[in-house]
């Protein structure tokens with residue numbers, strides 16, 4: 135196929151844009167500095183479309199579509215911000231806050247949390263939905279890391295980085311819906327996992343304080359997921 | 375001055391940090407003080423909530439029978455009710471006991487057959503609740519505590535008769 139045939143033209147927020155046919159709306163938008171909020175998406179990992187924060191309007195589509203898993207199409211007209219989209223995103227965020235026990239003031243990730251900054255960015259000042267207050271476990275059996283399920287948003291970034299980048303496949307998901315839990319091996323205590331290499335990649339990509347390194351406080355708890363795209367570029371370079 | 379507004383502040387189940395932050399406005403308090411009269415607050419002597427207050431700042435979650443009674447009364451006698459800080463807004467640390475309920479928490483505090491006081495103190499509610507779950511709230515100010523700058527901004531706007539917008543300005547925690 136010629137290069138031209140691989141290019142699609144579309145509009146995002148009334149801006150004319152061309153993108154490669156294999157790109158998602160999110161990728162095309164970000165290349166043009168159009169901002170779409172995301173949570174489960176992370177550059178360097180596969181897409182799962184789990185969080186629904188990246189919802190956008192596509193003319194002709196009957197429902198809102200997640201920008202991170204929707205490919206661009208010729209002539210597409212995409213809107214990334216409207217009253218309706220804002221309402222949905224706000225609702226999605228409120229669901230996250232109401233579902234588990236997110237107490238920013240006492241969280242290791244306070245000030246470095248993607249959920250907290252999304253609330254600020256999307257203007258969420260309070261939660262209308264009733265909080266659920268589930269009783270969830272904390273596993274501190276690993277010598278260096280802790281998982282606190284109270285703060286997990288089930289984005290599965292840890293699961294993906296562990297499988298796709300580290301190749302250890304220690305992390306997985308069990309259960310359904312709000313009852314889901316990320317688990318190590320077959321729900322063994324993390325400290326007893328035989329597959330975990332203690333590389334810490336899961337901690338770096340976790341957007342909240344659900345996964346954190348022990349004996350760290352304050353600014354030292356900031357995560358650094360930006361290693362991922364680098365790592366990918368380096369590895370692709372090696373393969374060539 | 376005829377356009378002086380009345381202001382009240384209340385302390386429900388919070389740590390008083392929001393009130394500390396209010397005082398942390400330092401000299402700006404003096405600047406603002408010509409525009410309001412503080413008619414009811416843990417910081418002044420008045421014991422009864424007045425008939426009508428223009429603006430009331432509520433710190434803390436609703437955790438006891440007494441908090442519930444107070445906040446309902448305050449709502450009835452307040453023009454603009456402001457939820458100040460994360461405890462009022464989300465329940466925050468105060469609501470962390472909701473995962474267990476009041477009984478196990480009391481047992482933890484009064485172990486080995488000690489008796490939790492039952493007279494002279496208000497009964498705990500089964501669930502600690504954010505203020506807006508109990509009464510309608512007009513303005514939400516996130517933060518644990520909200521910074522002195524944020525509170526200053528809120529008060530300046532309210533005293534000028536405007537509704538402050540804090541969306542995108544103040545965050546939880």
Ligand code: SF4
Nearest residue numbers: 286287289290292340
């Ligand atoms: S532990 Fe963190 S990275 Fe893993 S699913 Fe939960 S929030 Fe996402």
Ligand code: FES
Nearest residue numbers: 183185186188202
């Ligand atoms: S970023 Fe698209 S669904 Fe989460």
